[in-house]
Amino acid sequence: SAVISQKPSRDICQRGTSLTIQCQVDSQVTMMFWYRQQPGQSLTLIATANQGSEATYESGFVIDKFPISRPNLTFSTLTVSNMSPEDSSIYLCSVEALGAYEQYFGPGTRLTVT
Amino acid sequence: AQTVTQSQPEMSVQEAETVTLSCTYDTSESDYYLFWYKQPPSRQMILVIRQEAYKQQNATENRFSVNFQKAAKSFSLKISDSQLGDAAMYFCAYVSGSARQLTFGSGTQLTVLP
Numbered sequence: 727s728a729v730i731s732q733k734p735s736r737d738i739c740q741r742g743t744s745l746t747i748q749c750q751v752d753s754q755v756t757m758m759f760w761y762r763q764q765p766g767q768s769l770t771l772i773a774t775a776n777q778g779s780e781a782t783y784e785s786g787f788v789i790d791k792f793p794i795s796r797p798n799l800t801f802s803t804l805t806v807s808n809m810s811p812e813d814s815s816i817y818l819c820s821v822e823a824l825g826a827y828e829q830y831f832g833p834g835t836r837l838t839v840t
Numbered sequence: 841a842q843t844v845t846q847s848q849p850e851m852s853v854q855e856a857e858t859v860t861l862s863c864t865y866d867t868s869e870s871d872y873y874l875f876w877y878k879q880p881p882s883r884q885m886i887l888v889i890r891q892e893a894y895k896q897q898n899a900t901e902n903r904f905s906v907n908f909q910k911a912a913k914s915f916s917l918k919i920s921d922s923q924l925g926d927a928a929m930y931f932c933a934y935v936s937g938s939a940r941q942l943t944f945g946s947g948t949q950l951t952v953l954p
Contacts, residue, residue, distance in 0.1 A: 727887075757940060768931060768944045769885075784941075816883055820942075827873040827935050829942055831885035 728753050728821050730832035738838045739809055746805045747835045749819035754799035757822040759829060760792070764815045772817075775802045809839045842867045844934050846945035853922045854953050860907075861917045861948045863932030871937030874908070876917045879947075880928040888930070891915065919950075927952045 729752040739745050749758065760772040773781040773794055781794040796802045806813050816836050820829040843866045853859035865874070876888040891899045891908050899906050903923075907916045919926055932945040 759941070763883075768946050769942075770944075771941050774941060818885065820885075822940065826890075827937070827940070828875055828887055828890050830887065834883045834885075836883070 727823065727830050728755065730819065730821060730830060732819060732832040732835050734835060735833065736836040736838075738840060741810050741839055743809055744805055744807045745809065745837060746803050747817055747819075747837075749802045749804070749832055751800045751821050753824075755821040755824070756799070758796065758802045759820045759822075760794060760802075760804045761818045761820065762815045763818060763834070769818065772804070806837065809837075811839045813837065814839045842869070842934055842936065842943050844932050844943050844945040846932055846948050848948045849946070850949045850951070852951040852953055853919070855922055855924060857922055858918060858920045859922055859950065861919075861930050861932075861950070863915045863917070863945055865913050865915060865932070865934050867913070867934065867936065869936045869938070873935050873937070874906075874915045875933040875935075875942075876904070876906070877931045877933060877944075878926075878928045879931065880925075885931075889917065922952050924952050924954065926950060 731750045733748045758775045761769040763769045771784050772787045773783045775781045775794050775796040777796050793805045816834045818834045820831045845864045872893045874891045878886045889901045903920045905918045929947045931947045933942045
């Protein structure tokens with residue numbers, strides 16, 4: 727399985743500001759995913775990030791609010807823009823295992839917006 | 841759209857006993873995969889077990905096994921000889937062979953009683 731790291735692990739931000747979350751993988755992967763987990767809830771897919779193409783966003787998520795970059799096969803960033811308290815969540819990145827369908831997850835970023 | 845349902849928000853089990861967590865799903869696809877993930881308080885998502893829909897044999901991983909009933913669209917997780925370290929939120933997840941995005945259930949919080 728891949729080893730995935732995320733930075734920062736947690737942050738407290740003021741409303742109206744933006745935060746960029748980094749996701750680093752120890753091997754090259756084709757598909758990376760970004761999820762949001764609101765307090766006490768399950769995981770919801772924000773977008774799929776493939777290298778060399780625009781991210782594909784799920785219903786209810788837009789690029790202006792959650793811009794994503796995928797500059798190479800081992801790295802991606804998710805920015806949460808113009809934050810409000812409703813954005814307080816855990817944000818997780820994941821990668822698809824090569825030749826399989828399961829995903830492996832990073833440790834998550836706990837974001838609190840005040 | 842695919843849906844995954846976990847009808848047990850909370851479960852508890854005595855240490856060393858056996859517990860079964862339920863999951864049902866709805867899909868019109870024939871090529872898909874099912875997973876159980878564990879999320880302890882550290883919030884790290886850990887893959888517990890996977891099941892390919894085309895396989896009739898139920899998957900097992902040490903103390904963890906599944907009961908996959910394809911016609912009933914049921915996918916339950918059995919944990920044998922429960923340990924304190926098994927305490928976590930357990931998520932059932934589905935992915936189709938074509939779409940590649942995971943769909944999660946709402947989760948079951950498992951408590952292991954000493």
